[in-house]
Amino acid sequence: MAWQRNLLILSNLEVWFQRPKDIVRKLQSGDLDIGIVGFDTVSEYGQGNEDLIVVHDTLEYGACRLSLAIPKYGIFENINSLHELAQMPQWTTERPLRIVTGFSYLGPKFLKEKGLEYVSFSTADGALEAAPAMGIADAIIDLVSSGMTLRENDLKEIEGGVVLASQAVFVASKRSLNTREGVLEITHEILERLEAHLRATGQVTVVANMRGNSAKEVAERILSQTSLSGLQGPTLSPVYCKRDGKVVADYYAIVVCVPQKSLYKSVQQLRSIGGSGVLVSDLTYIFEEETPRWRKLLSQLGL
Ligand SMILES: Nc1ncnc2c1ncn2[C@@H]1O[C@H](COP(=O)(O)OP(=O)(O)OP(=O)(O)O)[C@@H](O)[C@H]1O
Ligand SMILES: O=P(O)(O)OC[C@H]1O[C@H](OP(=O)(O)OP(=O)(O)O)[C@H](O)[C@@H]1O
Numbered sequence: 001m002a003w004q005r006n007l008l009i010l011s012n013l014e015v016w017f018q019r020p021k022d023i024v025r026k027l028q029s030g031d032l033d034i035g036i037v038g039f040d041t042v043s044e045y046g047q048g049n050e051d052l053i054v055v056h057d058t059l060e061y062g063a064c065r066l067s068l069a070i071p072k073y074g075i076f077e078n079i080n081s082l083h084e085l086a087q088m089p090q091w092t093t094e095r096p097l098r099i100v101t102g103f104s105y106l107g108p109k110f111l112k113e114k115g116l117e118y119v120s121f122s123t124a125d126g127a128l129e130a131a132p133a134m135g136i137a138d139a140i141i142d143l144v145s146s147g148m149t150l151r152e153n154d155l156k157e158i159e160g161g162v163v164l165a166s167q168a169v170f171v172a173s174k175r176s177l178n179t180r181e182g183v184l185e186i187t188h189e190i191l192e193r194l195e196a197h198l199r200a201t202g203q204v205t206v207v208a209n210m211r212g213n214s215a216k217e218v219a220e221r222i223l224s225q226t227s228l229s230g231l232q233g234p235t236l237s238p239v240y241c242k243r244d245g246k247v248v249a250d251y252y253a254i255v256v257c258v259p260q261k262s263l264y265k266s267v268q269q270l271r272s273i274g275g276s277g278v279l280v281s282d283l284t285y286i287f288e289e290e291t292p293r294w295r296k297l298l299s300q301l302g303l
């Protein structure tokens with residue numbers, strides 16, 4: 001990913017690729033200062049540790065949810081909610097609802113909060129989805145994204161069964177931010193770059209030439225079109241050429257930033273008002289005013 005490559009060019013920064021759970025462990029042990037990891041992993045291995053501060057909570061990739069799933073068949077055929085699951089007469093102290101999960105902190109915590117009485121947990125590292133068909137467990141708690149793995153295994157999610165929504169987050173150790181020289185500054189820079197990059201995702205820069213008598217007249221034409229107003233109105237610059245020995249400007253270069261999705265519409269609108277030579281390029285960053293996430297971080301640090 002572009003921004004991951006960009007992190008590597010920051011000075012005073014060493015980047016280590018680690019297993020997700022190890023990122024969270026090493027943040028807590030003080031071996032890492034900052035990390036990028038799924039929110040589910042921060043919650044599971046961080047266990048509410050106040051030293052872990054989520055600096056950016058929506059990096060817009062790795063979206064999934066931690067969810068309880070049960071078989072579609074047999075005694076579960078007509079069970080469609082956590083409430084119905086809890087009410088099933090089958091579960092007793094001797095024969096509890098057996099759940100297999102790799103999330104042995106979040107799983108039990110969730111069902112305790114939901115008031116389920118007769119539950120037992122076992123753990124496995126992978127292929128949990130096979131456990132119900134194998135008769136090892138009644139239900140699973142695992143990550144779901146497209147739902148494909150559940151479907152392949154004849155399992156279903158139920159109402160009220162989502163433990164947690166997750167995506168990649170930028171997390172930092174409070175202790176490091178407060179005590180290690182340079183960590184706060186680099187966190188600030190990475191936060192700004194991440195935000196500016198996410199803001200730019202899906203936006204393109206459009207440059208075109210427009211014939212006109214004055215910048216104002218060209219601007220009026222552009223602003224009459226809904227897909228061309230840009231972030232803060234269009235930027236226009238005169239394009240000079242020499243005619244009959246005189247320097248004149250009867251073309252204006254227009255620069256607008258438009259969403260990728262409405263690019264073609266923007267090009268058509270540009271043409272309809274006399275635009276020509278349309279150049280389109282990707283945007284890497286859009287920096288705006290100071291981000292509210294930075295203010296929030298400072299206040300969490302008592303600064
Ligand atoms: N299907 C998915 N869609 C989107 N994100 C996912 C999906 N599965 C996992 N993730 C995210 O990726 C992270 C790592 O997943 P996973 O636990 O499978 O990692 P791993 O590399 O197999 O780790 P380990 O080596 O410790 O088993 C999860 O914590 C979650 O945030
Ligand atoms: O809803 P889906 O899009 O099918 O994704 C869900 C699957 O993805 C994750 O597994 P992963 O592929 O990371 O392998 P692992 O369980 O071995 O870590 C998760 O444990 C599910 O099995």
Ligand SMILES: [Mg+2]
Binds near residue numbers: 126127128
């Ligand atoms: Mg899996």
